[in-house]
Amino acid sequence: MKDVQDVNISINNRVFTLDLAIEDEKLIETIFHTLAEYVKKGFSIKVREAYVTSLSDSLKIISNRAQMDEWRAETKQLISIVRKGK
Numbered sequence: 443m444k445d446v447q448d449v450n451i452s453i454n455n456r457v458f459t460l461d462l463a464i465e466d467e468k469l470i471e472t473i474f475h476t477l478a479e480y481v482k483k484g485f486s487i488k489v490r491e492a493y494v495t496s497l498s499d500s501l502k503i504i505s506n507r508a509q510m511d512e513w514r515a516e517t518k519q520l521i522s523i524v525r526k527g528k
Contacts, residue, residue: 447462449462477504488502
């Protein structure tokens, strides 16, 4: 049997938030793949990123595969930096 992964979900009147451990690369990749498929079908997504290491957050509109790939690469790089800082 494979290890059980932690998934925390928060729901309020505006958003559904999914929290995953940054060590769970397989699950994170699955989420990215699913979002990429959604974008590929012609839907756009608005991504609000908030980092513990920053006082601000950023907002990205992703409407095509190239933007999705760029955001995915940026996020993977940030995760790598955060993991090294532990």
